[in-house]
C-alpha cells in the first residue's frame with residue numbers, strides 16, 4: 001500500500017500574547033485521510049493553534065509545514081490546498097448564497113462550478129435560500145453556507161474552528177458523515193470542537209490543550 005503523505009506538520013510551536021504563553025512546544029502531524037481534533041476548556045488555546053496553522057497569526061517560534069513547504073513561504077498553489085471554516089461572518093453582503101459558492105469554486109480554478117455548487121447547496125440544505133443574501137439567513141444557515149464554501153473547492157487540508165456551532169442535531173450528524181467521506185478521499189482535517197459526536201465519529205486522534213491536558217489515547 002502506498003505510504004500516506006504528511007499534509008500538515010507543526011513543530012515546537014509557541015505562541016504568546018504579551019507576557020502570557022498560550023501554547024508552548026506544540027507538535028502535530030496529520031497525514032492524508034486523518035482527522036486530529038483539538039479539545040480543551042474555553043481559553044485553552046485551540047483557536048490560537050488554528051490561527052497559527054492557517055497563517056492568520058504568527059507563532060513566536062516553531063514551524064508549520066504544509067505538504068512539505070514552510071507555511072510562511074508557501075506559494076499560492078500550495079495555500080489553495082487549505083480550506084478553512086474559522087468564521088462565518090466574513091461574507092460579501094451583496095452576493096447571494098449561490099453566488100458565494102460559485103465565486104469560491106471559480107476562484108479556485110473550477111471551470112464549470114454548476115454541478116458541484118448544486119450538489120453542495122442540496123447537501124447543506126440551502127436550495128430554497130440560494131438567492132438570499134447572507135444577512136437574511138438564520139445563524140445556522142450562515143454556518144451551513146460557511147461549511148458549503150469548503151466543499152466546492154479543491155482541498156487537501158481542512159481547518160475548522162467549532163464547525164458544530166449553531167448547527168441543529170441533524171446538521172451535526174450530516175457533518176460527521178460528510179467529514180468521514182472526505183477522509184476516505186484523502187483529506188486531512190484539523191478542527192477544534194466541543195461536540196462529542198465529532199470527537200467520537202470523526203477523530204483519528206484527539207489532542208487536549210490547556211492546563212488540565214492529559215495525553216489521550218489514539219483511537
Ligand SMILES: Nc1ncnc2c1ncn2[C@@H]1O[C@H](COP(=O)(O)OP(=O)(O)OP(=O)(O)O)[C@@H](O)[C@H]1O
Nearest residue numbers: 017018022040041042043044045046047048049192
Ligand atoms: N489577540 C489576543 N490578545 C491577547 N490574548 C488573546 C488574544 N487572542 C486570544 N487570547 C487569549 O489566548 C487564550 C486562548 O484563546 P483561544 O481563543 O485560543 O482559546 P480556545 O481554546 O479556542 O477557547 P474557546 O473554547 O473558548 O473557543 C485565551 O486566554 C485568550 O484570552
